[in-house]
Amino acid sequence: MRRRLMNAVGMALASLGLATCTAPSKPVPAPIRPPVVVNAVPPPPLGAHPAGSWEDWPIQPGDWQFAVSGTGAAARYVGAGGAAITLACERAGGDVVMTAAGMGMASDVAVHTTNGTENLNGVAGADGGLRVVLQSRAGILDRMAFSRGRFALSNSAGQGAALPAWPEIGRLTEFCRGG
Numbered sequence: 584m585r586r587r588l589m590n591a592v593g594m595a596l597a598s599l600g601l602a603t604c605t606a607p608s609k610p611v612p613a614p615i616r617p618p619v620v621v622n623a624v625p626p627p628p629l630g631a632h633p634a635g636s637w638e639d640w641p642i643q644p645g646d647w648q649f650a651v652s653g654t655g656a657a658a659r660y661v662g663a664g665g666a667a668i669t670l671a672c673e674r675a676g677g678d679v680v681m682t683a684a685g686m687g688m689a690s691d692v693a694v695h696t697t698n699g700t701e702n703l704n705g706v707a708g709a710d711g712g713l714r715v716v717l718q719s720r721a722g723i724l725d726r727m728a729f730s731r732g733r734f735a736l737s738n739s740a741g742q743g744a745a746l747p748a749w750p751e752i753g754r755l756t757e758f759c760r761g762g
Contacts (some may be wrong), residue, residue, distance in 0.1 A: 609747060632743040637695040637735035638727035640745040642706055643667065647751040656758045658751040668736070672719065672759035679717045679724060681705075686713040689738040694723055696730035696748075713738070719759035 596620060625627055645662030655672040659675040669682045686692065690707045693700050701723045705715035719723065727734045737743030 643744040647749040649751040658755040689740040695735040696726040
């Protein structure tokens, strides 16, 4: 009888243990948070930059695009009005040609990066653009690619813009260097 009682108690405890088992529940998804608006003031159009340090300028709206052609490649920063900045690799000569629309008639451009500022001389076009020819091994290309989040272009006439430092610049540089 005792043995039967022990078996019954054991069965009852086993049943109780099985009753407490449940299937794992699915995780509850995290609530969706509304996006945070960082800069409610729209950036100025390419051509006129705000006063103050270039690190505080709003980034020019747009996106970098990278394209390869039969003669080279190009990284273009395209905004609402079309291409504003173009870095084009002319692989035959080993040059990177930077053109910047809306830079006025000035033939100088300062490239501001987190590693300092480099002043470059170019040719001002009648269309208000600037053309600067750089060797593909020029260090300024690396500094533009690896600047912390942004770099800026400005000239002596007070025109310029801040642009995001996206991978397309480094990709173009490596392509032009033969990498």
